[in-house]
Amino acid sequence: MAHVQKFTRGSVGGLSNHIERKTENHSNKDIDKERTHENYDLCEKEGDMLSRYQERLDEVHCLNRADVNVMADWIVTLPEELKEAPESSQKRFFEETYDFLEERYGKENVLTGVVHNDETTPHMHFAFIPVTYDEKREREKVSAKEVLNRNELKSFHQDLDKHLKERIPQIYQKGVLNNKTIGVEDVPTLKKHSKEIERLNKIMDEKKRNLNKQIKKVNQLEGKAKNVNDTRNKLDEFENKLGRTILGKRTMSSKDLNELKKFVTGVQKVGLKSVGVVERLENENLDLSHDLRKTSEKLDSVNEQKRDLIQDNDYLQSKINRLEIENSTLEDKFTVANSKLLEKDYDLSKMPEIEFKGRLVIDRLENGYEPKNKKVANNWKGILEENKEKKLINNQQLNQAMEKLKMIMQKIISKIKDIGLSL
Numbered sequence: 001m002a003h004v005q006k007f008t009r010g011s012v013g014g015l016s017n018h019i020e021r022k023t024e025n026h027s028n029k030d031i032d033k034e035r036t037h038e039n040y041d042l043c044e045k046e047g048d049m050l051s052r053y054q055e056r057l058d059e060v061h062c063l064n065r066a067d068v069n070v071m072a073d074w075i076v077t078l079p080e081e082l083k084e085a086p087e088s089s090q091k092r093f094f095e096e097t098y099d100f101l102e103e104r105y106g107k108e109n110v111l112t113g114v115v116h117n118d119e120t121t122p123h124m125h126f127a128f129i130p131v132t133y134d135e136k137r138e139r140e141k142v143s144a145k146e147v148l149n150r151n152e153l154k155s156f157h158q159d160l161d162k163h164l165k166e167r168i169p170q171i172y173q174k175g176v177l178n179n180k181t182i183g184v185e186d187v188p189t190l191k192k193h194s195k196e197i198e199r200l201n202k203i204m205d206e207k208k209r210n211l212n213k214q215i216k217k218v219n220q221l222e223g224k225a226k227n228v229n230d231t232r233n234k235l236d237e238f239e240n241k242l243g244r245t246i247l248g249k250r251t252m253s254s255k256d257l258n259e260l261k262k263f264v265t266g267v268q269k270v271g272l273k274s275v276g277v278v279e280r281l282e283n284e285n286l287d288l289s290h291d292l293r294k295t296s297e298k299l300d301s302v303n304e305q306k307r308d309l310i311q312d313n314d315y316l317q318s319k320i321n322r323l324e325i326e327n328s329t330l331e332d333k334f335t336v337a338n339s340k341l342l343e344k345d346y347d348l349s350k351m352p353e354i355e356f357k358g359r360l361v362i363d364r365l366e367n368g369y370e371p372k373n374k375k376v377a378n379n380w381k382g383i384l385e386e387n388k389e390k391k392l393i394n395n396q397q398l399n400q401a402m403e404k405l406k407m408i409m410q411k412i413i414s415k416i417k418d419i420g421l422s423l
Helices: 009-019 033-038 049-057 087-105 150-167 189-242 254-338 353-366 374-390 395-422
Strands: 002-010 068-078 110-116 121-127 131-134 140-141
Touching: 002 009, 002 150, 009 049, 009 068, 049 110, 068 150, 087 110, 087 121, 087 150, 087 374, 121 374, 189 254, 353 374, 353 395, 374 395
Parallel strands: none
Antiparallel strands: 002 068, 068 121, 110 121, 131 140
8 A cells, every 4th residue: 555765866856746747747657647637745844845955955965866765655545445435534644644654754854745646546655754863973974775674664564554454444444455455566586476476366256256156046045945935825825725524524535635635745855955955055165265265374474474475575676785885885995905095094994985986086087997887977976976075085086087087978968869879
């Protein structure tokens, strides 16, 4: 029912256009322009999403690097059981969800809480800047890695589920922990479980169809049994209407009496047989209901495993990102052995890490080394800009290096365009 995405500076504008419907040309074909007026924003702050973003970003510390995730967006979808609920109930669900998210991530960090009613399923975009307090430097900073850590992702759905059940039990009952709480489908293990869920759903549908057929048969047989009882009642009435002698005895020929006995016996056999079939079908229905319950429990278990795998995947991805950063730092320190930095009068043990990286970038550029791609070039640019902002390196050196890097980046972009044209 809910999943989160992280965004860098370069993606904020595009996301703002999508969430606030700032453009008429949508890549998402599910958007119904005739219903866009039904969308609404639960965030009551002044301005639009971009102005709120810039205002808050100016108040906190944020690394000036292209790869920093400066924004996160929880997308919360309306539960299946509320799709047919009144509009007021749906809006109450989103309002309570918004309150939960606002309290969890801080009112001052909220950028928007737009509910989209113009797509296939109603859902809310809760966009915010992931801000935490840096106790070491005694300031607020942007850190999606710390705010949306493994523990946060693992407890989020349970906490939201508990909040909604406490606040709106009359509306929200079944909970968020169902097979709609899925955010990723690109891991082989998740695909395997998706196929298992699909298979189990088919089995459940088949069992439901069989159960309905058996119930229909039972109803038909019960009708036949009722007809048998009606027949016996009519025979009793017929018997009472038989003629009597002066002494009060009923009169019937031996032949008619024997035929009557055979008829009654036959009717009784049919009735007993029908009752037996009904009992057998009722037992089969109990077995089917038991199987259906077991299948449902297995489906819940698979969904639980799927959620855990999603959370583990998010944790591993964040760990990979951290290891990549650490590896880059180690590579820088290893490269310094062959660098002219050692020839200069620097105390590397006391040098701030960002200054060390900046001087290493300058050294590389001075010795003819170039970034291997646009991503690395942007990373070098961010390092130089941060050194300039903190005034750690001589401005003349920085300006020369940045000018050289700018030319290299233009060359990289030109190559990318040439490749695109050739394709």
